[in-house]
Each structure stands twice: as C-alpha cells, then as structure tokens.
Amino acid sequence: MVFTAQEMARLMPDASQLESDEPEMESSLHYIQLALLVACLEWQWRGRNDFFIGANLTVYYSQQQLRNRDFRGPDFFLIASTEKRPRRSWVVWEEDGKYPDIIIELLSSFTARVDRNAKKILYQNRFRTPEYFWFDPEDLEFSGFRLIGQEYQAIVANEFGRLWSEVLELYLGIHDRKLRYFTPDGELVATPEEAALQAQERVERLANQLRALGIEPE
Template sequence: MSLTKDPQPNLTPSPSPNAIVFPPGDLYSDEPPLESSLHLQQILLLMKCLDWLWQDRNDYFAAGNLTVYYSPHQRKSEDFRGPDFFVALDTEKRPRKSWVVWEEDGKYPHVIIELLSDSTAKTDRGLKKQIYQDTFRTPDYFWFDPDSQEFKGFHLIDGKYHELEPNEQGQLWSEQLQLWLGIVDRQLRFFLPDGSLVPTPEESAKAEQQQRIEADRQRQEADRQRQEADRRATEMETLLNRYRQQFGDLPD
C-alpha cells in the first residue's frame, strides 16, 4: 500500500485562447537600457530643470525612458512606446511606474523629446513621429542627437506636424511648455520666454551664492566709501579750524 497521497486536481479553469487579458493599471515600465551616458545625463538634466522651474506646480507629470501604454483593448502586450522624455499637462503630479493612457482619462503626452542614436534615429524620425502625430496627437515633438547635435522640433497643426523655425539663437519654441529649447555646452536646455536659461538647482544655488558674495562686496565697498568720506570731512573740518585760528572766521 502506497503512502503517497494522490495529487489534488487543478480546479482553476484554463483561460480561453481567445480571451482578452486586461492588465492592471499599475503596469511597470518596460524600456531597454539607454544608449550611452550622454543620453542618461540629458534626460536627467531635462527633468531636473523642469522640476526646479515648476517646483510650485502640481498639475503636470514629467518622466524619462518610461513606457506609455495606449492599447485600445487595454492590452499590455500591444501598442506601447517609451519616449526618452515626455511631459503630460493638467494631470496629478505623483510617482508612476508607467503612463497607462486608459488609467489617465485617455490622456497622452503633450510634449515628447526623443534623443537620437545610431540605433534609434530612423525610428525616431519615422515610425515614432508618425505615431506621435496620428495616434498620440502630441502637440510638441522634438528630437536631439547628443553626439551630432542635430536638433529639430515640430508642432501639430490640423493633425499634421509642421517643422518649427528656430529663433536667432537657434532655439525652438514649445507652445505647450511656454518655454524655448536650445543647446548649451552640447546639451539641450530650457529657456524662459525672455531668453534666460532655466537653471538646475545646483546652478541656482551657485548663482544665489555669487549674488550674496557680490552683495557683500558692494556693502563693503559702500562702507569703505562712507569711511573715506568721513575721513575727508574730518580733514576738511580740521583745516577750517586751523584757518579760523589763524585768520578768523571766513567772510560771508
């Protein structure tokens, strides 16, 4: 007599091969590694600057190398893309594992920036541009190559992308962000409408430190000038007193 128990039957029904599997809303991002450290540094720089500029705002979401799921059937296995950097407006500012369109009231990114590389440039200029135009309807699309410095931007007008014309500084305007984008020291940066550079937190702290140093220098210079004026006034008063002692009061 065997003492081994008979295996319990599996009472879980097998899914139909034609059944649609609806994934949970908290899907994880599923993007390949970035092409180089330049690409990583560029993404971090864009995120850092925008978050610093909009630190008092809670109505946007910015992310880098994060998957956007947009399947009309809400399937994880189809219709997803991973922009290198994107911004969604009029939404809650909170951490997300990915951007799931059907969990975000059907909202797609308002701004997308792709960083070109030898392996992705063709797709970024072609297939992705077509998807962002026809499916995402993303109003502002830019691409930038950290190596070759190729930089172009497009704005959606009547359902079609129209290439943006740069200003005299070679910057391109983002209607959605209300910011200029331009190249500084071979990196893509944001600029305010007046043309001033949007700083990183570190740059802002350094600028504030320099302003404090300059303010201290100016105060010290003002003190020195006051002391010099006081010294001259004292010398003049001494000379006048000597004159009065020798010649009497000065005539009117």
C-alpha cells in the same frame, strides 16, 4: 473602432500590473541629457503640482500594443493638467485617456530611424501629441514639430537657433552641447545646482558692495 477612456478602462488590465518596460539609455551622454531635461523643468516648475514628467517610461495605450509588446516609451514626455505623483508607467486608460502633451526623443545610431519615422507617425496620428522634438547628444541634430491640423509641421527656429514650445512656454535650444530650456526673454533655465551657485554669487556681490560702503555684512 474608437473607445472612450471609460470603455478602455473596463477592457484593459489594472495599471498596477503594468511596469515600465524600456531599455537602458544608449550612453552616458543620453543619460546625462535626460536627467538634465527633467531636473531643469522640475526646478523651473517647483511651485506647481499639475504636471507629470516621464523619463524613459513606457506609455501603455492599447490592447494590441500589449499583445505585440510594441512598447513606445518616449525618452522624455510631459503631461499637463494632471496630478503630480509617482507612477510605474503612463497608462492612458487609467489617466482619463490623456496622452503626452510634449515628447522629446534622444537620437542615437540605434534609434534615430525609428524616432524620425515610426515614432513620429505614432505621436502624430495616435497620440496626437501637440509637440515633438528630437535631439542627438552626440552630433547635436535638433528638430521640433508642432501638430497643425492633422500633421506635424516643423517649428521655425529663432535667430539663436532655439525652438519655441507652446506647451512649456519656454524655448528649447543647444547650450554647451546640451539641450536646455530658455525663458521667453532668452535666459537659460538653471539646474538646481546652478541656481544655488547663482544665489551664492549674488550674496557675495552684495557683501562686497556693503564692504565698499564701510559696512561689514553680518
């Protein structure tokens, strides 16, 4: 039986009762990688207020899931065209029936089998998430899939080994052993710290150019 978002909302508990119930990240590598994905996209989209990023946050979507405590919180997920505000978890029936538009799982020896199989099937068949990626911060395994019709199809890498995300309108690829975003032109999407350093370097270059012309910058 299929319920509308409104029918589901009447049947399900209030979202304020539902805290995220996800385990800790597997290692410091996983934590650093997750923080990097969040920080870079938040910075790249700093002028926007129409998205939500979930980081190791539970997605609640059915009564059976609640009964079985079968929580499937992606490591990273993004919802487009929604209000950007803090949430304790993502509760589908409180969010107009919206599921993640893109999911990234960080593989580990403990989670890889589930991420490659059970979660992939769930995201494909139940969530209908348009794009699903996984990345292993330890051995750098990296794959991506796009929902074509009813099934995920592998995304073909470009000549640099990067995978295009239609949802983000950015490439995903490995840089310095980390999964990073790249612009359509191939430029690395900076962290806020990297952006600040780049800005300082531009100021210093300009100052040096002025001094070369005999002008002392103020």
